[in-house]
Amino acid sequence: MLDLLPEQQPETLNLRCPVPLTQHPAAVYLDSLGSERSKATMREGLNIMARMLTGGECDAMTLNWAALRYKHTAALRSALEKKYAPATVNQMLCALRRVLKEALRLDLIDPQDYSKAVDVRSIKQSGKVRGRALTLSEIAALMESCSGKTPIDIRDKALIAILRGGGIRRGEAVNLLKRDFNLSTGALFIREGKGKKDRTVYLPESACVLVSEWLELRGEAPGPLLYPIRKGGEIQRRRMTEDGVLKIVQRRAKLAGVESFSPHDFRRTFCSDLLDAGVDIVTVQKLAGHASPVTTAKYDRRGEETKWRAVQHLEF
Structure with missing residues (x-):
């Protein structure tokens, strides 16, 4: 006490x-x-x-x-x-x-x-940032680890496409219903994300192709967009768990020879890549479902090269 x-x-x-x-x-x-x-x-x-x-x-x-x-x-x-x-x-x-x-x-x-x-100060933390952004080669290696034709490979490719392409939280991913994905537009409707707020994100066309492959295997039945799959390939028609997503990411990282990372690092990669592509921070904030651009800025994991490229625009 x-x-x-x-x-x-x-x-x-x-x-x-x-x-x-x-x-x-x-x-x-x-x-x-x-x-x-x-x-x-x-x-x-x-x-x-x-x-x-x-x-x-x-x-x-x-x-x-x-x-x-x-x-x-x-x-x-x-x-x-x-x-x-x-x-x-x-x-x-x-x-x-x-x-x-x-x-x-x-x-x-x-x-x-x-x-x-409530007037108690938060604990000062070290300047080291949490998490990291994945490189394009690491993402390619992860996708290569799912290159087989088994139900697990096809489902895992779709999961990675959704996490990387949509920048959504793993809890949001497991809560997706089939009706929440619009294949023609790539829209994903996120129901009650953090703070119980709904939002819409959009997957790039390359990610939509991978999700559509999963949908062909999954079938048209209503329910969760993503299903757990037993080792023998049996699809269990129920919602995945957040812990299940973590284990899938850890397994794929090991198979691909990629340094350990968390599902949330896909969000950091998503925000960093969009900012690096010149997308304004308010748009990235809306896509990520952050309450403030200040939070979005904390997800920026771009390195020294980005700062170097930025100053090259200055003229003398």
């Missing part, structure tokens, strides 16, 4: 009786998240913080979040910083602030107490 004063002990932070989920700030916050993966990640973060605050007596649903004050959140930040990496701490602090924001909206916490409680 955190080293708190007597008046801050766990009994003051326990919910004395259950409350409806519509009035529970943590439940309201978690329900606002788009993907099940995001919900699971943030729920675990809230559980960790609740246990730290109460010596293991509470979890996210039994802690009285509205009772938190600055003395709690400041002590919590300090304890988290000693135990977790900066990115993990900042993610949990973000969840904490969002839960307290819901408590304010539900009139469970005084505005002044709220403003003080």
